[in-house]
Amino acid sequence: MATYAGLVRFNPNAQPERRVVYANENGSRAGPMFRVIVPDEGDRYARAINVLLEDHSGVIWCGSFEGFYRLERAQGRFALRPIKMEMPAGEGQNIADLLEDRCGSLWIAAYSDLYRRWPNSLPRPDRHPIQP
Numbered sequence: 001m002a003t004y005a006g007l008v009r010f011n012p013n014a015q016p017e018r019r020v021v022y023a024n025e026n027g028s029r030a031g032p033m034f035r036v037i038v039p040d041e042g043d044r045y046a047r048a049i050n051v052l053l054e055d056h057s058g059v060i061w062c063g064s065f066e067g068f069y070r071l072e073r074a075q076g077r078f079a080l081r082p083i084k085m086e087m088p089a090g091e092g093q094n095i096a097d098l099l100e101d102r103c104g105s106l107w108i109a110a111y112s113d114l115y116r117r118w119p120n121s122l123p124r125p126d127r128h129p130i131q132p
Contacts, residue, residue, distance in 0.1 A: 002052045002062065003036075004047070004048040005048075006037055006049060007036070007038070007049050007060075007062055007071065008034050009035045009036075009078075010034060011031055011032070011034075012033070013031075014033040015033060016032075016033045017032045017033065017034070020034075021035050022035065022036050022038065023035040023037045024079075035078075037078045037080055039064070039069060039080040041082075045064065045065035046066035049063070050063050050064060050065065050095055051095060053098035053106070055106065056100060056104060061083075061098055062080060063095025063096070064095060065093075065094050066093055066094075068083045068085055069081060069082055069083060070083055087113075087115070092110060093110065094110060095108060095110050096110060096111060105119060
């Protein structure tokens, strides 16, 4: 689930907790109902996830107030890895929507422009300015 406090993984078969459980917390019991995954940046705007997209290969992409992320899992740990893009600083990095087309390109709608990330491309998408 996309929330303003991070990406939340929901396990409907587990018991709820009385506190926030972060996905990579040491010593947390196995399988709480909700686990929160946040970007490494401490910025509250980076934690505000606006939109999620699971692509055709099962990769989860997230857009936040502060940029574009890919969910990765390695060695039992979750991470939201930032995808570097040529976007203006500030409000220009606020991601409003994500879409995958039938060719596998990701379209990223930001307040600054519309961006395209080609399949299997380097994390530098072509930029498509929105025309008035």
